[in-house]
Amino acid sequence: MTTESHPGLRERAAAALTAARARTAALTDPVTDQDLTAQHSPLMSPLVWDLAHIGNQEELWLLGRVAGRESLHPEINPLYDAFEHPRSERPKLPLLGPAEARRYAAEVRGRVFDLLERTPLEGSALLDDGFAFGMIAQHEQQHDETMLITHQLRRGEPVLTAPEPEAPYEAPLVAEVLVPGGPFTMGTSTEPWSLDNERPAHPRDTAPFWIDTVPVTNAAYEAFIADGGYREPRWWAAAGWRQIREHGIEAPLFWHREGPGDGQWLRRRFGVTEPVPGDEPVLHVSWYEADAYARWAGRRLPTETEWEKAARHDPATGRSTRYPWGDADPTSAHANLGQRHLRPARAGSYPAGASPLGVRQLIGDVWEWTASDFLPYPGFRAFPYREYSEVFFGPEHKVLRGGSFAVDPVACRGTFRNWDLPVRRQIFSGFRTARDV
Known part of the structure; x- marks a missing residue:
């Protein structure tokens, strides 16, 4: 499949990335900065770690591997390496604060959309069928599920709402x-x-x-x-x-x-x-x-x-x-x-x-x-x-x-x-x- 033979591919990738970011915001905006930086269970990361990790992986793969650009903030890359720091230890790291994490993720996303507009979605295993962009959309949604688990473990007043299932x-x-x-x-x-x-x-x-x-x-x-x-x-x-x-x-x-x-x-x-x-x-x-x-x-x-x-x-x-x-x-x-x-x-x-x-x-x-x-x-x-x-x-x-x-x-x-x-x-x-x- 090529971009030319599947003209909606770029739009599909953009829509998947946009939907994931909207859900990330819905999971992080309703809670206080204190709740974002707290560890609600040793099994889970602080929500603010997930927020910056999402942006960091997007930067490393799309701006780094695909576009060949230098890291915006190379000093933070080790902080958001999921294999370098167990979840139980992440609150002790010098993590980006909530406002910094949001700015960082937004800056990366703006550059990624520019990249998506002009990058041929073919010619390599990472680019064929828009795979790299789809991989990152899936990665963010998987962390959104992880953050929803953290919300379930969190103590305190409810902050999330949704309609009841009314399926046939x-x-x-x-x-x-x-x-x-x-x-x-x-x-x-x-x-x-x-x-x-x-x-x-x-x-x-x-x-x-x-x-x-x-x-x-x-x-x-x-x-x-x-x-x-x-x-x-x-x-x-x-x-x-x-x-x-x-x-x-x-x-x-x-x-x-x-x-x-x-x-x-x-x-x-x-x-x-x-x-x-x-x-x-x-x-x-x-x-x-x-x-x-x-x-x-x-x-x-x-x-x-x-x-x-x-x-x-x-x-x-x-x-x-x-x-x-x-x-x-x-x-x-x-x-x-x-x-x-x-x-x-x-x-x-x-x-x-x-x-x-x-x-x-x-x-x-x-x-x-x-x-x-x-x-x-x-x-x-x-x-x-x-x-x-x-x-x-x-x-x-x-x-x-x-x-x-x-x-x-x-x-x-x-x-x-x-x-x-x-x-x-x-x-x-x-x-x-x-x-x-």
Whole structure:
């Protein structure tokens, strides 16, 4: 694809960058400078670090690698290197203050738009199809999701608002869907802004399996808790059992009981305390919790291959589509994405987003843990740098798929792969289960 054969490419890149910056502002403008510079959890950076890091990565890649320009402020580059300073240590660094960080990011963005107007979007791997600009838009949106996690961890009065999901809804649905066995194409070699770990497309084969029609709900997860799920070691991987015992975990993160006896389950969501809604997908559970629930239910987590087959394979044509519903970009009728809402929609929502087999909500609402370790595909090639994916490959990280309500469409597709440590609960993670035929 060339710029000439795809005249809307430059406009698409500009729109993606603009949307990401608008969301960054929406996450950083409503809070005080004190909240921006505070560390709300040792698991997360101060919001002001993310704000300047976004501008710094944009400068290093687009103004540096693409345009060959010198850094505007080379002395700050080490401060915003994510691999040089762990999150827990970043508040101690001489970071740019809120006003300085905003000015810096704005200056970089102005120069980037000038660059985008006159740079041919072809001729090198970084420029072909506008990849470098798409990569930076995705990077900013990924940090916006990280900042939204920080908002969820933040204590204090609510500062974010969004309308409630009002998606078309259908219930009851069949509990599970049979996915036929056989080959399908996993990954992509054609999605222009796909990242290195999604590539290349390659054949996979699966046995037939059953998969949940919708993600596991809060009500279903409450039944696991009520049945003593957190007190019975036989459901837990050894490392997961140690984790919940050492930290006194007995429910998803942000849940607590109120009232006499067992009481009612409540949750804290972006500063608001509310009853846990039974018909929403469960949120803020670790891989260990998802795995334990699946064992308790007599099921298992789907492998990453099974998840992608359920999400992309069309049995009628044999094709792997970009999304469960086909190749069209997602809209508000298909999925809960882009922080339009600050919660998952009810399980059973978005019939327009269903797969050909009828599996719902595979895209958006909650990231879904899979059984798989984060590993490279056959023929993997690190691009444009090893630190995006390659250094994380191995059994230490588990794969999540599908995105959440906090993920922007530019960083979410049927091939997109996320990964995290199996103990992580602050992320917007849920799951669905599967079973053998």
